[in-house]
Amino acid sequence: MPAPRTVLLTGAAGGLGTLMRELLPPYGYTLRLLDLRPVEGEPDAITADLCDAGALREAVRGVDAIVHLAGISQEAPFEKILKANIEGLYHLYEAARAEGVGRIVFASSNHAVGYTPRPRDGDPLVPVDTPRRPDTFYGLSKSFGEDLAQFYWDKHGLETVSVRIGSCFPRPATVRSLSLWLSPADAARLFHAALTAGHVGHTVVYGSSANTRLWWDLTSARALGYTPRDDSEAYADEILAAQGPLRADDEAHTRLGGHFVTDPPIWPH
Ligand code: NAI
Numbered sequence: 001m002p003a004p005r006t007v008l009l010t011g012a013a014g015g016l017g018t019l020m021r022e023l024l025p026p027y028g029y030t031l032r033l034l035d036l037r038p039v040e041g042e043p044d045a046i047t048a049d050l051c052d053a054g055a056l057r058e059a060v061r062g063v064d065a066i067v068h069l070a071g072i073s074q075e076a077p078f079e080k081i082l083k084a085n086i087e088g089l090y091h092l093y094e095a096a097r098a099e100g101v102g103r104i105v106f107a108s109s110n111h112a113v114g115y116t117p118r119p120r121d122g123d124p125l126v127p128v129d130t131p132r133r134p135d136t137f138y139g140l141s142k143s144f145g146e147d148l149a150q151f152y153w154d155k156h157g158l159e160t161v162s163v164r165i166g167s168c169f170p171r172p173a174t175v176r177s178l179s180l181w182l183s184p185a186d187a188a189r190l191f192h193a194a195l196t197a198g199h200v201g202h203t204v205v206y207g208s209s210a211n212t213r214l215w216w217d218l219t220s221a222r223a224l225g226y227t228p229r230d231d232s233e234a235y236a237d238e239i240l241a242a243q244g245p246l247r248a249d250d251e252a253h254t255r256l257g258g259h260f261v262t263d264p265p266i267w268p269h
């Protein structure tokens with residue numbers, strides 16, 4: 001696939017979308033923006049719901065690739081997750097297929113494998129082919145998204161890199177996120193690698209910086225050409241002094257998904 005130039009960035013008004021609006025253009029991309037809500041300072045951004053199939057078809061027309069960040073990004077009642085992350089994702093893939101878009105970078109999440117025990121000292125890193133163990137309806141929707149991506153590759157030849165993002169914020173906030181942190185600059189590096197790597201079919205990668213306390217294996221991300229430059233260790237002393245070390249008797253500290261594993265389920269009523 002020729003290097004993409006025009007990229008649809010969905011979820012452009014969100015936390016990660018706002019960071020990527022700044023960090024992706026220097027790699028040479030022209031971004032088309034989409035979100036459910038207006039994008040501040042971007043009057044040309046498309047305001048549309050992922051469930052609006054017609055609007056999505058128009059939004060993807062003529063782009064070379066899509067970085068798909070839009071959706072519900074936390075646990076929520078199943079009905080809401082169903083609309084945005086499952087039905088909405090289907091509409092996005094259908095629009096991309098119909099308009100001949102070659103590649104999607106899909107923001108999956110650590111919560112697709114959230115029940116996986118975190119490695120202890122000396123354990124191997126969690127491999128990318130570990131069985132999925134979603135920790136929430138939210139994590140289930142990301143698991144579905146990875147299957148949808150595989151299906152559209154097998155059935156239609158539409159490529160996807162599913163990035164199981166750890167925790168992408170300007171700085172890590174918890175002891176757990178010292179292991180999962182993806183710095184915004186490394187996120188841009190990873191998305192750029194995912195957009196430009198040669199043949200990817202459907203490739204699943206973990207999305208983290210080069211953290212000293214890394215829990216999962218970045219081999220498949222590095223194979224795309226991703227070279228992380230940041231390390232959360234710079235924040236470790238301060239965070240550990242405030243919060244103390246992870247405890248073996250707390251499930252939120254022993255599984256990848258953290259408190260998503262132990263929070264009570266959210267039901268509609
Ligand atoms: P966010 O919640 O700040 O942004 C999501 C954006 O999607 C919002 O601007 C929202 O308006 C938009 N959106 C929601 N439903 C929509 C719909 N039906 N149609 C159109 N737009 C819709 O989330 P954040 O942190 O920016 O995350 C971006 C993506 O990355 C999400 O898919 C999230 O699940 C994923 N992710 C993020 C991580 C992180 O650490 N920030 C970690 C793992 C995954």
Ligand code: 15L
Nearest residue numbers: 073074109110111166167168
């Ligand atoms: C996610 O999937 C969320 O979108 C993000 O807000 C964080 O909660 C992150 O996971 C995390 O696990 O830290």
